[in-house]
Amino acid sequence: xxxxxxxxxxxxxxxxxxxxxxxxxxxxxxxxxxxxxxxxxxxxxxxxxxxxxxxxxxxxxxxxxxxxxxxxxxxxxxxxxxxxxxxxxxxxxxxxxxxxxxxxxxxxxxxxxxxxxxxxxxxxxxxxxxxxxxxxxxxxxxxxxxxxxxxxxxxxxxxxxxxxxxxxxxxxxxxxxxxxxxxxxxxxxxxxxxxxxxxxxxxxxxxxxxxxxxxxxxxxxxxxxxxxxxxxxxxxxxxxxxxxxxxxxxxxxxxxxxxxxxxxxxxxxxxxxxxxxxxxxxxxxxxxxxxxxxxxxxxxxxxxxxxxxxxxxxxxxxxxxxxxxxxxxxxxxxxxxxxxxxxxxxxxxxxxxxxxxxxxxxxxxxxxxxxxxxxxxxxxxxxxxxxxxx
Amino acid sequence: xxxxxxxxxxxxxxxxxxxxxxxxxxxxxxxxxxxxxxxxxxxxxxxxxxxxxxxxxxxxxxxxxxxxxxxxxxxxxxxxxxxxxxxxxxxxxxxxxxxxxxxxxxxxxxxxxxxxxxxxxxxxxxxxxxxxxxxxxxxxxxxxxxxxxxxxxxxxxxxxxxxxxxxxxxxxxxxxxxxxxxxxxxxxxxxxxxxxxxxxxxxxxxxxxxxxxxxxxxxxxxxxxxxxxxxxxxxxxxxxxxxxxxxxxxxxxxxxxxxxxxxxxxxxxxxxxxxxxxxxxxxxxxxxxxxxxxxxxxxxxxxxxxxxxxxxxxxxxxxxxxxxxxxxxxxxxxxxxxxxxxxxxxxxxxxxxxxxxxxxxxxxxxxxxxxxxxxxxxxxxxxxxxxxxxxxxxxxxxxxx
Numbered sequence: 129x130x131x132x133x134x135x136x137x138x139x140x141x142x143x144x145x146x147x148x149x150x151x152x153x154x155x156x157x158x159x160x161x162x163x164x165x166x167x168x169x170x171x172x173x174x175x176x177x178x179x180x181x182x183x184x185x186x187x188x189x190x191x192x193x194x195x196x197x198x199x200x201x202x203x204x205x206x207x208x209x210x211x212x213x214x215x216x217x218x219x220x221x222x223x224x225x226x227x228x229x230x231x232x233x234x235x236x237x238x239x240x241x242x243x244x245x246x247x248x249x250x251x252x253x254x255x256x257x258x259x260x261x262x263x264x265x266x267x268x269x270x271x272x273x274x275x276x277x278x279x280x281x282x283x284x285x286x287x288x289x290x291x292x293x294x295x296x297x298x299x300x301x302x303x304x305x306x307x308x309x310x311x312x313x314x315x316x317x318x319x320x321x322x323x324x325x326x327x328x329x330x331x332x333x334x335x336x337x338x339x340x341x342x343x344x345x346x347x348x349x350x351x352x353x354x355x356x357x358x359x360x361x362x363x364x365x366x367x368x369x370x371x372x373x374x375x376x377x378x379x380x381x382x383x384x385x386x387x388x389x390x391x392x393x394x395x396x397x398x399x400x401x402x403x404x405x406x407x408x409x410x411x412x413x414x415x416x417x418x419x420x421x422x423x424x425x426x427x428x429x430x431x432x433x434x435x436x437x438x439x440x441x442x443x444x445x446x447x448x449x450x451x452x453x454x455x456x457x458x459x460x461x462x463x464x465x466x467x468x469x470x471x472x473x474x475x476x477x478x479x480x481x482x483x484x485x486x487x488x489x490x491x492x493x494x495x496x497x498x499x500x501x502x503x504x505x506x507x508x509x510x511x512x513x514x515x516x517x518x
Numbered sequence: 519x520x521x522x523x524x525x526x527x528x529x530x531x532x533x534x535x536x537x538x539x540x541x542x543x544x545x546x547x548x549x550x551x552x553x554x555x556x557x558x559x560x561x562x563x564x565x566x567x568x569x570x571x572x573x574x575x576x577x578x579x580x581x582x583x584x585x586x587x588x589x590x591x592x593x594x595x596x597x598x599x600x601x602x603x604x605x606x607x608x609x610x611x612x613x614x615x616x617x618x619x620x621x622x623x624x625x626x627x628x629x630x631x632x633x634x635x636x637x638x639x640x641x642x643x644x645x646x647x648x649x650x651x652x653x654x655x656x657x658x659x660x661x662x663x664x665x666x667x668x669x670x671x672x673x674x675x676x677x678x679x680x681x682x683x684x685x686x687x688x689x690x691x692x693x694x695x696x697x698x699x700x701x702x703x704x705x706x707x708x709x710x711x712x713x714x715x716x717x718x719x720x721x722x723x724x725x726x727x728x729x730x731x732x733x734x735x736x737x738x739x740x741x742x743x744x745x746x747x748x749x750x751x752x753x754x755x756x757x758x759x760x761x762x763x764x765x766x767x768x769x770x771x772x773x774x775x776x777x778x779x780x781x782x783x784x785x786x787x788x789x790x791x792x793x794x795x796x797x798x799x800x801x802x803x804x805x806x807x808x809x810x811x812x813x814x815x816x817x818x819x820x821x822x823x824x825x826x827x828x829x830x831x832x833x834x835x836x837x838x839x840x841x842x843x844x845x846x847x848x849x850x851x852x853x854x855x856x857x858x859x860x861x862x863x864x865x866x867x868x869x870x871x872x873x874x875x876x877x878x879x880x881x882x883x884x885x886x887x888x889x890x891x892x893x894x895x896x897x898x899x900x901x902x903x904x905x906x907x908x909x910x911x912x913x914x915x916x917x918x919x
Contacts, residue, residue: 175643254767254884262874269866492654498647
């Protein structure tokens with residue numbers, strides 16, 4: 129009988145764990161940005177905006193086209209980007225996503241707001257399909273694009289040694305260097321009198337073996353010195369990304385908690401009808417919420433495609449969209465800090481799955497988490513745990 | 519008695535029709551195999567749509583991962599026909615099809631039971647997402663199994679039988695229809711209308727929901743098994759999220775709860791995309807753009823008028839036709855205008871327009887007629903007659919035979 133489930137046997141290396149956790153955190157920050165859009169829209173409308181992933185996808189096209197307009201395109205001649213380039217790209221992505229969000233809300237969701245929820249859900253699915261496949265037809269023939277690396281001036285890595293490599297062994301390896309140099313020089317000298325590199329005299333072979341031996345020895349020492357050492361590498365660009373994300377989240381928190389519009393949003397999310405009786409313009413609030421969520425998705429899209437160098441095509445919004453949705457549910461849908469927490473957990477979980485050797489299953493983990501959350505704690509981690517009674 | 523006789527007569531006519539179709543019409547057409555496959559795939563999708571309708575329309579759940587059960591059935595059949603039952607399936611292909619459908623149904627029913635259980639705790643959009651996620655998990659697992667051919671897929675013996683496929687479709691229709699006539703079926707409808715009230719009336723809501731999932735997924739699995747032999751190949755692409763959405767589109771467009779609606783929508787929405795494969799390989803871009811604006815104009819016009827007119831009849835028929843004509847005119851005029859815009863003169867591949875057209879249909883229909891073409895009604899002669907009568911709409915609509 130054929131075995132039905134053949135999972136690869138995992139091999140885990142704990143020294144790379146911190147690196148994976150950091151990568152997960154950085155990826156999770158982007159998921160959190162997208163998740164905020166889901167969560168806010170759900171908060172005010174009780175609607176899962178399935179087209180949010182597509183808003184994200186359009187945002188990454190916004191970033192791409194801004195980069196092209198700044199001369200980083202296939203025929204462009206710009207040499208190296210600056211912080212200004214990145215900010216412009218961010219604004220471009222946010223503008224495209226934000227306006228798309230507004231259009232979708234106005235023309236697809238608003239007309240059927242009073243219909244059963246299922247109708248809006250189906251509309252959302254239809255819109256998502258329309259943007260994916262319609263985009264495939266109209267935007268650059270649906271070919272995979274990517275943002276050129278040179279837009280970001282922050283290419284180098286920052287190394288953080290948590291457990292330092294064995295210095296004694298490293299020094300030993302360094303001490304071998306003169307010997308190796310000498311042997312190499314001798315071999316090169318000998319090579320001049322030989323017929324060719326592949327047809328050596330016995331003496332030449334001896335010299336070559338000596339070089340080989342020393343090289344191997346040095347490499348082994350270097351490898352041994354790294355054994356047990358823990359190194360975390362962070363690309364500078366990703367740190368910038370994290371900073372951007374934090375600024376956006378702080379801005380959002382301010383907006384929701386301190387401004388008049390934010391108060392209106394919270395009121396609408398608590399009670400739609402009562403809020404409208406209190407003189408809140410529901411349509412404006414909902415449009416604004418869509419705009420805000422879409423803008424955040426656009427920012428996330430720009431960072432995802434620039435700093436995580438994710439390729440862009442019209443289907444590229446689907447996977448991050450679904451993961452962000454899971455993040456929103458995980459944190460407690462409708463709950464803003466919950467979305468951030470959920471996003472980070474999702475990012476880390478995904479990296480841990482590939483770290484454990486199951487990288488083929490890294491997209492499945494989102495759904496596994498989703499189903500278990502919905503089964504065991506449907507309100508999410510930070511959400512209120514209301515059980516609908518039957 | 520009259521009804522029983524009518525039913526027998528229609529069954530006999532249907533059977534004769536199939537025989538005629540199989541023996542003569544198919545034989546006459548030049549691309550025999552292609553037409554036959556299209557006809558059989560129509561049957562497969564009819565089964566899928568009707569079975570999803572049992573879950574979504576009749577029981578009022580919201581599953582959008584129907585392709586998962588379809589996939590389980592197809593792969594169960596592919597695995598069995600290439601290992602344990604290899605000699606049997608080669609010696610007795612048609613008999614094996616019967617067993618394949620059965621095994622596919624059993625495999626998918628088990629999957630349906632597993633996914634049906636959590637559905638007890640979830641409602642609406644959450645349930646939708648869980649079913650979607652479940653489908654994706656199955657798809658990812660299949661993609662990573664050596665025994666199942668990974669992402670490439672698995673060849674299966676080619677066994678074509680129009681009778682088996684359409685027989686299954688008829689069975690699915692009959693089961694759903696007859697279910698609605700029984701007391702048991704009424705409890706399905708009760709769960710759809712109001713869970714709390716129906717459980718207060720003594721309906722076992724849990725049992726009903728799981729039963730709906732199990733029956734629906736069993737039919738999807740059987741359809742999958744037959745599709746595997748129809749296409750002679752199973753590959754994960756045939757069961758992607760898009761397929762789930764296509765099946766959902768069929769159910770929604772036909773009218774959730776309307777069996778005949780599902781059947782008609784399934785046939786239309788299998789054949790239209792299939793026909794669109796024949797579109798010319800290069801279409802100038804202004805044509806679809808103009809068409810899109812025509813549709814938008816029609817929708818806006820219709821919504822504007824819809825709110826002013828209260829005559830149901832006018833809303834139902836004349837308005838749709840009028841706005842269609844209006845939209846066509848707008849599209850035609852725009853096309854002439856847009857021709858002059860240089861970036862829109864670029865060409866696109868015609869057959870790529872299949873999915874966008876499907877998606878637009880879904881969105882437009884949701885905006886204009888969220889209950890689907892037939893709503894909860896069944897398509898029948900009485901229903902058509904009712905449309906043209908002035909007064910007796912209320913009596914002849916509803917549960918028509």
